[in-house]
Amino acid sequence: MVTSSKHFYEFGAFQADINRRLLLREGQIVSLTPKAFDTLMVLIENRGDVLEKDQLMEKVWPDTIVEENNLSQNISALRRALGENKSEHQFIVTVPGKGYRFVAEVKESWQNLTPPLSQTPPQTAVNGQPPLVNEPIPDPVVSHQTTQSAPVINPDQPRRWSRELLMIAAMVIVLGGVLFYLSGASKPRPANAVTVSIKSMAVLPFKQLNANTGDEYLGIGLADALITRLSNIREIAVRPTSAVLKFTDQTESLSETGHELDVDTLLEGKYQRDGDRIRVTVQLVSVHDGAPLWAAKYDEQFTNIFAVQDTISERVTRALALKLTSEEQQLLTKRFTENPDAYQAYLKGRYYWNKRTSASLEDALKFFQQAKEIDPSYALAYAGMADTYVMLGHRYDSAEDRGDAFPKAKIAATKALQLNDMLAEAHTSLAVVKQRYDWDWDGAEREYKRALELNPNYSTAHQMYSSLLGITGRMDESLVQAKLALEQDPLSYSINLDLGQLLFNRREYDKAIDQLHATLKKSPDEPYSYVVHRYLGYAYLQKGMQDEAVNEFITSMRVQGATEATLADLKSAYDAGGFKGYWRRWLELLKNRIESRRFSPYYLAVIYAMLGENEQVFRYLNIAYEDRTIVLMGLRCQPSFDYLRSDPRFQEIVKKVGIPG
Secondary structure: OOOEEEEEEEEOOEEEEOOOOEEEEOOEEEOOOHHHHHHHHHHHHOOOOOEEHHHHHHHHOOOOOOOHHHHHHHHHHHHHHOOOEOOEOOOEEEEOOOEEEEOOOOEEEEEEEEOOOOOOOOEEOEOOEOOOOOOOOOOOEEEEEEEOOOOOOOOOOOHHHHHHHHHHHHHHHHHHHHHHHHHOOOOOOOHHHOOOOOOEEEEOOOEEOOOOOOOOHHHHHHHHHHHHHHOOOOOOEEOOHHHHHHHOOOOOOHHHHHHHHOOOEEEEEEEEEEOOEEEEEEEEEEOOOOOEEEEEEEEEEHHHHHHHHHHHHHHHHHHOOOOOOHHHHHHHHOOOOOOHHHHHHHHHHHHHHOOOOHHHHHHHHHHHHHHHHHOOOOHHHHHHHHHHHHHHHHHOOOHHHHOOHHHHHHHHHHHHHHHOOOOHHHHHHHHHHHHHOOOOHHHHHHHHHHHHHHOOOOHHHHHHHHHHHHHOOOHHHHHHHHHHHHHHOOOOHHHHHHHHHHHHHOOOHHHHHHHHHHHHHHOOOOOOHHHHHHHHHHHHHHOOOHHHHHHHHHHHHHHOOOOHHHHHHHHHHHHHHHHHHHHHHHHHHOHHHHHOOOOOHHHHHHHHHHHOOHHHHHHHHHHHHHHOOHHHHHHHOOHHHHHHOOOHHHHHHHHHHOOOO
């Protein structure tokens, strides 16, 4: 009989659940980041021994170069979580000049889980009704609990006991083999027989079986809805929709897709719409060995799509043996609307929102508005509107083009939270508005923290919070959040780019260059790669590598559509007059756009700073302030302005923007 074990460490009032990667205090979950939990595990596994800092960092961040500050922050977070104070450390002791030692007494234990003897077949709809979340499904049976200790052997015990034990053991082995054969080794494994530690998953866009029916939005919409539900579970990292979009027309094998996404499991589905009916097949697959963990088929009225999604979410959590908190259970089963028309409009909105072009965002806004008009209490529709307005607000840097996108985003996010305060996405959208439009730094931080409290796996919240921390000078904290975002969504172009920008602002130019080149390799045809090339140019310029810098600036212009004649003109200007010649010619070529205020005043200020023309620098910084230009937030950390920081005019602008620090 195949069994799997749950593994625990117990110390003081705490219990570390190894399989679920959770720290519990008297049964209540203690919030920890994944790397903080890893740090705790390494300390416990080496309890009593002094672990040097380099040794500890190598174990927690294998094959990754990190700064010692990351370790210090993890140790501080652990001490806060464990309730230690500055004068007394009953769990983690600092050994000056060396490292750390875990000193508490630890009890190690297991719970052996025995799967049912018969296989559970894939769940299918019965009489037109899908299996609901309360259907009876066998739960694992806890057979016994043991502590890690050697068995005690009594030398006086009669030898007949040994013979009887051997006979019993032989019978168990034979019976186990028979049952294994009868159960069918080639069948899908039952959901509760998962033996591989599963920490991450991805939900692929559902594939449409009958093409050209106008229902293409359902494939991404269904996946997005499930991702939103499942990503609220702290125990497992779920890749965001942006990470799986490239697999909409997937040609790779599931194994290749899973490895590219760097996940342990994949949820894939197919659907077919026929009038008012929808047929859905879905399976959860292990990336490690390709074996299905669970599968199901549904044939339903479209109006019953809610029940289908409820069942899929519930069965996935059971298949992965995830234990949910009451809050997570509430979010997993929460239906934000019971109106199928409103829901269909919302799915269309998310479909167009995920395309992320200016035109598709306008379409998304139309469908989100339609959804909330059908159901005025539909919180997700308002959250979708907020997300869309925020993205539109970032599309343009001029106040005229941006219009009132950010104020509208604030109204929509506030309404969404009035209807449901547990939406991490709405809290994040509200935080972005407070940060990038209101310049309400404290208010923005409160919203980011609330979003991450609700959903620690929400990569966008980590990414945006990193931006806030970096802008306000808290660079080390910013780097931690940036890496958490990347851990949740390693394929994200924008998160990789933001990490490169952060390293540039930290004056770590070599690391920034490496990160920006790595970003380009992930998606060389990305339309916004011109920003990566621009920052590579800035980084090379700071290192005094002018030829490399000008090549990156010219490449950035080429990506944006500049003609080869224009690029040759700029290169000639550089050859004749160095970078001052290059920038002066660049300003001449863009004269019409600049005079009509169709170019970012902040970037013009950066260019004039590189030219050393201070009056022009402050002219454009003041225009940027009047326009509430988004990127003006970078004023405090932009290296090009370092030589101006003691100038009273510069200090006055920083004061007006209100950037703390």
